[in-house]
Amino acid sequence: MTLDFSAERPVVGMVHLDALPGAPGFDGGRAAIRDAMLRDARRLEAGGVDALMLENFGDAPFYADDVPKHVVASMAALARDLRRETDLPIGVNVLRNDAEAAISVAAAADAQFVRVNVHAAARLTDQGVVTGQAAETVRLRDRLGADVSILADVDVKHSAPLAERPLTEEVAELVERGHADGLVASGAGTGHETDRDHLEAVVAARDELGVDAPVFVGSGVTQSTVGETLALADGVIVGTALKEDGETTAPVDEARVRDLVESAR
Numbered sequence: 001m002t003l004d005f006s007a008e009r010p011v012v013g014m015v016h017l018d019a020l021p022g023a024p025g026f027d028g029g030r031a032a033i034r035d036a037m038l039r040d041a042r043r044l045e046a047g048g049v050d051a052l053m054l055e056n057f058g059d060a061p062f063y064a065d066d067v068p069k070h071v072v073a074s075m076a077a078l079a080r081d082l083r084r085e086t087d088l089p090i091g092v093n094v095l096r097n098d099a100e101a102a103i104s105v106a107a108a109a110d111a112q113f114v115r116v117n118v119h120a121a122a123r124l125t126d127q128g129v130v131t132g133q134a135a136e137t138v139r140l141r142d143r144l145g146a147d148v149s150i151l152a153d154v155d156v157k158h159s160a161p162l163a164e165r166p167l168t169e170e171v172a173e174l175v176e177r178g179h180a181d182g183l184v185a186s187g188a189g190t191g192h193e194t195d196r197d198h199l200e201a202v203v204a205a206r207d208e209l210g211v212d213a214p215v216f217v218g219s220g221v222t223q224s225t226v227g228e229t230l231a232l233a234d235g236v237i238v239g240t241a242l243k244e245d246g247e248t249t250a251p252v253d254e255a256r257v258r259d260l261v262e263s264a265r
Helices: 030-047 069-085 099-109 134-144 167-177 196-209 226-230 254-264
Strands: 011-016 051-055 090-093 113-116 122-125 128-131 149-154 159-161 182-185 215-217 235-238
Touching (some): 011 254, 030 069, 051 069, 090 099, 167 196, 182 196
Parallel strands (some): 051 090
């Protein structure tokens, strides 16, 4: 699959969903979840982002790799509402690592890409050991006939490796053996700056392999760092820096979006 954005180095804005039905933080307001989603999406689009990514951020603590069916149903319905609202490319991430659900939601809602935190190998996380399911994910995409690209994390945030391995091997397994369409480099946690050396190593490994897979930075990008980040990376995924007062759980601030996008350009 080919990731298709209007910008050469796209800015992807995060649409963090409030706690969905069944999650501990759900307050009974289904309509309020939809309204907050659309509010943030409108502000992101008005601020100039090139794509949106929908994520069940409010559902902590997260299931490791198999969310309940009601979560898939809620996210599919919300993603369809989001698709009716915008023509921007839409991505889906189902936390913690339910790639089957993400592909299914994306296919149902005519979304263009998914993010998979652990696509190949395994990582130690607060959900335990999370194992990649690349074989199942790629085959499901083919069975559904879904034109959905896969962005796969390299050393995803909020996790640790089970064993140290050369980065070139990890990248090769994601792109060549795992058929990922793009890569994501991130910091230690949500909103944490992505280490420059790590980003450079991921880009170098991609280039050494000679594969056509864009590298996105998936955490910690701010207005002051987006320019230098995009001098090396092919795109950025931004959440926290676009929120009111830089608080991850706050509503999107359109002025912050506009300022970051202008700096990116």
